[in-house]
Amino acid sequence: MTAAGAPGAGRLRRWLERERVFKWLPFVPVQGLFALLLLPNFLLLVYLSLLSWRITRGAWWNAAFTGLDSFQRALEDSRFLWALARTFAFAAVAVPLELLLGFGLAMLCRRSFRGRRIYTSVFLLPMMIVPAVVGYDLSMLLIDQGPFNQLLSLFAGRTVTVRWLSEYTPAQLAVIGADVWQWTALTFLVFTAGLAGLPEEPIRAARVMGASRWQIFWHIELPLLKPVIAIAVILRSMEALKMFDYPMLLTQAGPGNATETVAVYLWRVGWEFARVSDAAAMSLILLVAVAMYILVAIRVLRRERRRLTEEGAV
Amino acid sequence: MRQRGFPLFPLVRHTLLLAWAAVTLFPIYWMVMTSFKQAAEWVTWPPRWFPHEPTLVNYVKVLTPGTSTFELGRQTLKILKPIGDSLIVSGIGSLIAVLLGSALAYSWARFGTGGRSYPYNILSIRMVPPIVIAVPFVVYFVTLRLLDTYTGLILVYLATSLPYVIWMMLAFVEEVPVELERAARVMGASRWKVLRSVVLPLTASGLVVTFLFVFILNWSELLLAMTLTNTEVSTIPIQLNKFQSANEGRDYGPQAAIGTIATLPVVVLGFLIQKHLLRGFSFGLLRK
């Protein structure tokens, strides 16, 4: 640094020290990023949804407005509605399973015992695997003469040849199973963290007062865990509703349309069928559907977190 | 009945835990084993639980340029460039996200910057399914000349991982005693000094955990990467997808080798920081 630059730099540093400057420092780049990267995107999405443009029709900026035609088409498209319903249904099966399994495992691993660390390490493994690898790995396991069916045969005592990837319901189970297998690791982690962070005093107090373990769990621990449960629900639902990799890699969204999630269908409408405006309209509908669900969950989370803060402050 | 000291409970517990451990390990085990198998052993009835003639040929095929891997001699599944690209894109993207996000979390926790709802608002960014923004992103990125560039993908990953970073870091930042910071300030330390010598050491493990978690997410991301890259950039999930789309790939050995290679670094990282992992996932939702 040159001597001449020193006073200027000092002034700058002092300016940055001020609270009202300092506290905004990280906000500027973050908000800037959102404003420049995501906002134009969103506006473009809305704009495209108001056209009836497809890639085969010249340039999009020349396309005429057609009002809400794309939305009307989207809402009349039963395949889209089915894909939407299917996606929510998959999430509705997968997420509770993940929560229950994760919670159960976390409860079992709660107090220290021999081998706990090994179990924990093992349970966290699936989270660290690329979903594309999971998709591929399962497609290898689930072929009708594959190791998974052989395992089942072992337990069933007869030859099992379920067509996991080429029959309707089994394929759906396979896709859900992939999600559960991989992401129970995350719920396990969240719940383990949650259980470890439970305050000890109220529990000890309850025990002194002669409450049973079940009562303590039901009346003290579980309420305290509510925000943790809420965040687990939010995180997993958000991700499960995006499901794309597993059907793409396991079943090509088939057989029939058995595993066509809304993400896969939108991919097809936009890029394979070239109906960009329709895809944009469907995207917005999807966004609203997801938002309604998630925002309710976030509201619950907020309430719980606020309650926690207030109680903590008392 | 679940009573502590009841002799059956440890037994039940181990049975249940072992069962899930088996479920967890089985696919991984199979993949690793397959990566050491000769082509003839990939699909057999009954399946082979061990490679009878272990081989490294799958790894050699995947890692040497110019050889073909598919049994019919047609595919050239390669991994080195995608690994490099993935490391660059998710590494840099996650790093910047952790820097910005944790600074933001700190600012919000200390000064309430952005208002009370800020973290919740930002969480809703993560709610947007990638497919929703994929199509306009192409149009937009073309005009910015960011399509098929490292910068473009890094920016996208940065934006999509910020919500997670902020939420995870809130927990760590809130654990830093304010009194300590105040004391340091009183003694004349600048805000930067406080950050460097009080906050940073106390949240270091959090930074590592958070970095690892968003790194995993970015390392795995398929849809946006597939949409926003062509010839120049190619991440691991894209490469895997090219050769594994449901009804293409039965090139199990090399694919298993790639899967193993793609999994290994993350798993090793995961083990190294496992001790700290738990704290990152309380999301600031509990008070000690």
Add this chain to the structure above:
Amino acid sequence: MRRLSGFLSIVGAVALTSGLTAASAQTPAGTTADARAVAGAKAYMQSKGLTSLKLNMMMPSIFTAGSTVEMANFEKETGIGVNYFEVGILQIQAKAMSEAVAKSGSFDFWIGDPISLPDLAEAGLAKPIDDLVARGKADLDDIVPGFQEQARYKGKTYGLVADGDNFILAIRKDLIDAPGERQKFKAKYGWEPGCPDTYEQWYQLAEFFTRDPKGAGVPEVYGAMGYRARSWGWRWWLQQFYAKGGMPFDDNLKPLIAGKEGLESLRDYIALTKFMPKDILGWATPQAYPFYAGGNAFSIMTYPSIAIAAEHPERSKIVGKNRYCLVPGYVVGGKLVRRSLQGYGNIFYVSSYAKHPEAAYWLAQYLTSKEVSARLVSGPNSVYDPYRRSHLTDARVIKARTKEMVETHLKNAQVMAPMILIQGAVEYNDVLDQNIQEALLGKITAEDALKNTAAAWEKITNQIGRKQQIEGWKAIKPAFPTKNVPD
């Protein structure tokens, strides 16, 4: 109005530039198409002052290794090499469409199938190459009629065909010739077993030669194979439907598939599936070829490149045991009608946004010329199937593919019909495919599957614009065969 003027200006610009290049350039020297391609490429490099150049080529990942040797040859001669941009075979369309939006020039040319052409031509990505074809004097006249036509759209040429992909039926003659089998078969069905003339006969063969000694539902030999997987299966039905005398649309583009022909052929298609391996609903080429070559099935209807699996000494347990048959048909109005379908078919397309479109074209002309294509087709790993008359007499091709196979294959080409090649083809086919699979799974009846498809097709047609679609349909109709059986 603005849209129209924009379109017109594009057309005008294309016409202008193509006129200019045609006027300013001359046919490169050389007696053969490949020599002209090399000369043309050299001249191009000279005019640009380049000594080496790497083109980016998008291609399906499973095809890459088949052409590396010839690409290297071309690079040695001209300095023009290729960087592969490999994409999953089912994602080529999506990637190409995204490039049509992006206009980034990230690849100069690509290999795709005919289905994607109408959309990519309309989207402006596929570049008309008539002027270059004329300049380079590509030896198209040697190509068996029906193939090159699929690279044309509304009167313009957009690509060079590299692959004759019409289906062929392979059956196992060793199983038929096993002692006593012929007699037993003849006693049961009343005809000498061999290549089936009709789908009914194929069904009988499949039924008879399914070998399930344990009766456990996992036969040692499956009677038949064909593709039934998502994104593939519809092609096999379409071929059968054409043989029934069916046409997908009438002249006003009203769907005709839900009629008698459609229903009967779909029922037969579903019925035959019971002799196929259980997982066939998830299989395409990489799964089907090794399975058949492993001696696990009696017959397979597939692409002619089955030979590189079934006749390969290391990959196959059934070398020399196969017989290649004309595609079966149906008796329609007292006459046998055979139909084969060009079910994929690699075509080289040049991108409008290519940085070096001309160089890409010369490479494509080189690879598809009489001489080089024979080398490509006869390569040990080649998925490029014979499509030129000269392949019929080329010793290298015959050695790689067997004479019987090449002859039968090119005879099949005489009754070859195209897929539905109009704008929105991918969507039309996808809807069809999805409904066929649901019928196959027993989710809906065959009747409903076809009715649903017809209804969906109407919607697609209306959305794209019926007038335009009728025009496109008229343009493709001459590509349908007039012969009922090959000579």
